[in-house]
Amino acid sequence: MTYQITKTFKLDMGHRTWNQDMRKGRGKEFYSDDMPYPYNKCANLHGHSLLVSVTLSSKTVDRQNFVMDTDLFKAPFQKIIDQMDHSFIVDRNDPLYPDIRKIVEKDNLRLYVVDFSPSFEGLAKYFYGCMKDIIGSTEHGEEIEVREVTVTGEHMTVEARYGIS
Template sequence: MFEVTVQAGFSSGHYLRNYQGKCENPHGHNYRVLVTLVGAELDETGLLLDFKLLKHVLRPTVDYLDHNMINDLEPFTTLNPSAENLARYFFQKTADQLHQMTAGRVRVKDCTVYETDTSYAKYYEAL
């Protein structure tokens, strides 16, 4: 199996609903997102997926969240914008596009969202 990972970053605000503590108040993070792909076959160039193409796939989702209050954006108007839910959101957005682009040859292994340099959440789906 082959794996490739790219990283993207964005700055956004959020607050956690049904939470008691500082994070119930609006605050911001400089998020880092890592998306790892996996597949058994390389393309004719010898790549699982071009890093540039994966960054292009991530760009609309990053741009959607960047410099916004995440709680004001769908699906986070009702879904709590925790790092865990953001990781799943990136996973699903990326997986949908990759399935169409690669006819299932490449899939998302996992997505990791860092809220700080030392705190992150990861989302993956069991096979």
């Protein structure tokens, strides 16, 4: 038996998945040249409103009957969300990264640089790692497990999960 607590955060961001090619990845057998969009529509600069849900679990609760009060882990995780909110998230390996950086710096726009293609799946794994670091830094980090991080497009039916199955 375990207890679980989930907190959801909202994030508006722009990105592009420069290395996506539907002709080569998993499911490529479903690709056809007559599809109404190119093989990498997400290479275009675009944005999403995301819901990022973090689930913590524990076999026990504290004396106040909490796995952890969500306001306590909200504060450090919200700092990460705030840095990314209304930013363009770019992979430093993206061939357009130098150009994107120049444009952003020209107008003092917000840029958040990562070392992976910022797909929903990549973002879920990234947030999972951030939350593991946050929980691991607490005195009760060994008792609390980051169970899962889910990234969902607010007005989409796409959801990516990363964590313990």
